[in-house]
Amino acid sequence: MIAELGLAALWLAAALAGLQLIAGALSLTARGASLAGIVRPVAVVQGLLALVAFMALVDLFASTDLSVKLVAMNSHSMKPLIFKIAGTWGNHEGSMLLWVTVMGVAGGFVALVEKRLPEPTMLATLAGQAFVSLGFYAFLLIASNPFERLLPVPQEGNGLNPLLQDLGLAFHPPTLYLGYVGLSVAFSFAIGALVTREVGPAFARAMRPWVLGAWIFLTVGITAGSYWAYYELGWGGWWFWDPVENASLMPWLAATALLHSVSVLAARNALRAWTMMLGVVAFSMSMIGTFLVRSGILTSVHAFAVDPERGSFILALLAINIGGALILFALRAATVTEGERFAVVSREGALVFNNVMLSAILGIVLFGTLYPLVAEAMGAKVSVGPPYFNPMGALFAVPMLIVLMVGPLLRWRRDSFPRIGKALVIPAMLIVAGMIAMVAIGGVSLLSTLGFALALGLGWASVLPLKGRNLRRTPLPIWGMVVAHLGIAVSLLGMSCESAFSIEKLVAVKAGDVTEVGPWQVKLDTVEPVAGPNWTALEARLLVRYGDTGRVIQIDPQSRSFWAPPQQTSESALLTRWNGQLYAVLGGEAEDGRWQLRLWWKPFVTMIWLGGLMIALGGFLALLGRVASDLRRIFARDKIAYRRERQAQLGERS
Template structure:
């Protein structure tokens, strides 16, 4: 009965979403206060109903209920409990239920927490959120039912893709989905403000925490996914420009631009049209990512669906939502006032430049991702890989870093170019000193060279806003900006250093013979069989020596029976200045074993920087919410 209860909860949530949409529309059109008052409670109950449906699906996976088709196709009774739990969304139907559950809970949270918006705008926002949810409920109920039964029930399931059997599955998809859904809330705010002609600072202040929250989770999700792919796939890379990786990067780029734009609108009453348009673009990228992953047009470890009808359903939803939003934007943009003006040399001007550069990078990634798909539909097979993205987006990204370093040094509304140069002395000096050191001590490519030098300049520029201030009285959101920009500098340094200085050794190793890998001498001691909870395999014992330091690494080659799959499990040693990355290959006829060894200088800075970026976002979110709550409290007691 658990599956039937889950399906009933899903139907109830869908019915409540329809009721929420209709109630919001009637309440706004007829100005019925009694009808409007019902919208918030409906949104809250809807979120509870869909959360219950997800909880029941997870219960089915934990119980290994093989009478449910989804459990049969994506689980096995011998799997560890963590992968049964996370396996509930490690598939097409379950991941879509997770998506819509977070969407429903977010709508309920808006209904509970939001008290700053004018009532009509809030009701229009909840109506827009219900409309988004309704389409995905229809998709689940009519095209991708996660609670479908199978009769007769098999003795056991087919298992979960071994590449997904990792703790990353419990963290990476939920964080990304929370980010996607946070963008949907920002989109709903924008639609609500357009409907009620209420695009202004109050709308932006209400939307900003949701944009910040979405951006934080997208940052964490992308960072975690990058490290998961890095250690799990055994290819030694941290970013592969996989179309589905790009599908998560594109909403992040748009959300980053939106975050800066909504801040200008909230604090300086500028960039009104920019803010609304970026909310539409960010959600468009989120929907496009959903389509790419679940349409069946891509072959990827990320991509679950292979049914073209499902892809057509999602494509129709994308056309309805984005087409409708763009039509509403076109119809109402004439009613949006320009807001406060500013000079070209100003912080607002720098933020506009940042947004333009982010948009250009977004366009490059979008074209590079979609062009092979469009070409394949016309019978032409081609591949666009890392060289294209690096050469096309790399220089623009470096220009963006330079603009990011300058922006916080500018004053609002108007500034003087000469004064800006004076404030930029230390960042310029840091970049120049680093560049000189690279010229003397290293011979590397132009992009890594520029990346390391700009990272040094940005690191110094990011802390300049704190100079001469009372640090105890500095707002928390200012620290958030500093930490996030510092995180970008740290990540950029890691990206540039690892790409410039990484060394790879591919060798047929004999036991007892030393192999050089960067600063390490690596010896294969031997190979032994190992058995895990639901796999068997071979494990190498490697002794790596660096000066007086000796470490042991144990890379593995694993075989999973359900489904039959072979994987490589890398063994990684992390040092302060980089990582030794080892992968075990196959034996040859002479009894030697293939080993792939990488020395990756400062590669860990990539993920450290990602964590700092998210931490900065969290500090900014807490600081903004705390300041606005104090303002509300003062207004109440005045």
């Protein structure tokens, strides 16, 4: 019964999305103006029905209802409850239902709270959101029904991919989806503004919180996904330029450019056309990522679907949504006025430069991701990896980081470099000192040297906007900018140190043998069998010591065997210290009784993810400050309106 309830709610939500689209579009005409009043309520109810459908699917997974095909294919009665629930979105159909649910709830929230835009623009925005949602509803109901029944009912389910049975990955997809859907709202705002020709600061202020929120969730999702791949896959790397990794990075790059562009439009009434274009491009990257993950053209632990027909459906949606938006932009671009002018040497100029650099990096990643797929379709096997992405990306990332040090110190509209020259002396000295230190160490690549030096300079420069301010009265968006830019420096420092100084060792040892990796002594004590709720494992007891004087610490890497579905995984053991991380993976047993161990010492590697969290925290502080400012403005406006109304009433009485 729960499955039928969920399916009915999904059909009703789809029907209301169609009504929202029709009513929103007609309400912009003279004849359909009377329909304007139903658009917002319909958007709210549509979001609630989508939420009901998703919660029904969560209940089916939590109770392991094997009469539902999706549950039988992706769950098992012996799984821990948290992974049963995570199985809701750990598959193709469930993940798409999560997508439309977040999109529906977001649209309903916009309809409830957004009062700043002119009503025609708001109606056009909600119609645009309904148009996007309707395509995904059709995709679910026609090609990917998550509530399909299965007869006969199996005795047990197949289980979830063991690689996905991890707390980190349980929350990684939802955070990314919140980011993707936040960009869909920004896309709808851009469509609404283009339709009604209302591109200005008011539109940007309404759009900015959604862009900022989406960017925060994308940052958290990418950071969590990187750390999951690092410790769960047992390969010791934090980024491999996997096409599905790139599928999440591309929207983040576009969203970063859009965030800065919409901030300039909101504050300075500039970059109007550029903001519109980035709004379309950012959501386009989300759609392309969705196509890559669900089309069946990729083989990856991240990829969900292997059905080309579904991929064709999503490709058609991408062509309709993005193609239509680009056509609309082309038709209306001439009506989008230029906005306020600014000098090249100004904060706006620095933001434009870095947006161009971000766009170039986005183009590099997009080309490197799609080119092997196109080549394979033509019969050629081509591999594109770090030798392409790292140097090509650095060509644009290095000047972008240099401008990132300077930009926040510049004034709006017009400025000059001599005015800020003194403030940049210390960052410049740190860059030079960092490069000299890396060259003196020797054996360090050019990219690692540049990354280390720029991280030092950016770290100092990022706090310079606080100089001369009363820190207690500094607005939260300023704090957010400082923390986010400092987070970039921290991540960059971690990446450079990990790349330059990591030590890897592959050894075969017997119980009692001692080996060394970096400053650590590692002794294999025993290898014993252990059991979990839905797996068995061989667990190595490693006794490790830092140098000759450190205390002995035990770490326990495992080689796990899951039975539903049958799969072997490696569970790495990590020992974190302030200056790095010891990483251990247990391999197989040789004929002579020795066990393979793969060991790494990774100096300052944890700074990569610490920096990522700082970047997200900076975004959250900025969002909190913007929301608080908007609320104060609304309350002040309401207070003034109340006073005027009260004075009018008193005047009438007198």
